[in-house]
Amino acid sequence: MRLQESLNILHEEIKEFQKAVKERIFNLGKVKVSVIQDKNEEGPMPVSLGLYFLSNSTKELLSSNIKLKDFNRLHKNIKRLFQKFVDSNELGNFDKGEDLFKKLNENDSISPFKPLFCDDFQGKIKNDVFKNKCNQLRESITNFNSFKEKFREVYSKNLYYQTLKEKLEKYQDILISGSLQKLNEEDLEEYRLFRSFYPLDLYSDYLIDIKNGNVIKINK
């Protein structure tokens, strides 16, 4: 996507947001946000005006030679608006929960690591392992060089989980149906991985026969 195009989308999104919150939030004008203006002066203004200011600043940027210095100011203001909506109880019901970083990552519509943070997988990965990974990721963000290492490690797993998630559901369906034949039509290594997500006593009547390279069912 080109720079101009992405800024256009942002401009449309701000206008839509502005319109929607005006309709939804009654006391929008009462809450104030500190906005950085031209010449880097800043001062509080009502959120409703702040949104209007953002929309205009984006429009101005679009009609100029777009520079990082100007976008940086716009982005700082956008982030301050986000913060206001996240922190202020007067602006809707945004529940930060105990851990905002985790909450944002758990949301399907916004999380870059949603398969890692979704309930299904959290339930299947040991809780302390999950927390540890989550904290490592959080800490690595302080520095891009450490982040890119951590990302390489976590993201490859993330991609794999995305694919695997569908497969796990398929294996669950097969096991519920009880068809050993169907199970053996699938890849043994994938089945082994599927099993590793569950406690040993679950699905324990289906065992991997290493010698013959297939799955067998034992009668308990």
Next chain:
Amino acid sequence: METKEFIEILLEEIKGNSYINISEFLMNINLKKLKIKDLIKEIEKNYNHELILNLENTEVYSYDLVYNYFKLKLFRFLEKGIDMDLDSDDFKEFKPDDLIRIFSIIDSEFFNYLLDNI
């Protein structure tokens, strides 16, 4: 080898590695004739939705790596409740256009997300 062909190899490689040092990669696959200047031009013009070059054009990152770094940065700054400065050392590796382009997308997504949560 054509620049486009090389980029296809690069794309394949970056899927698993997320970032690559360009000179080292060219040396490893024994490609000395390829002009880095042409490669940079091609990436910036036609592949900027998949590949992002660093400021010095020495490394190439997957779009996902950069997008996720920026997004998680935003999450972290929201968590801390402090101002975010794109001119700081946190973003010194990136070109201004990429910063503007990708943050515009992330901010648009966050506006949309907030609407569902207020």
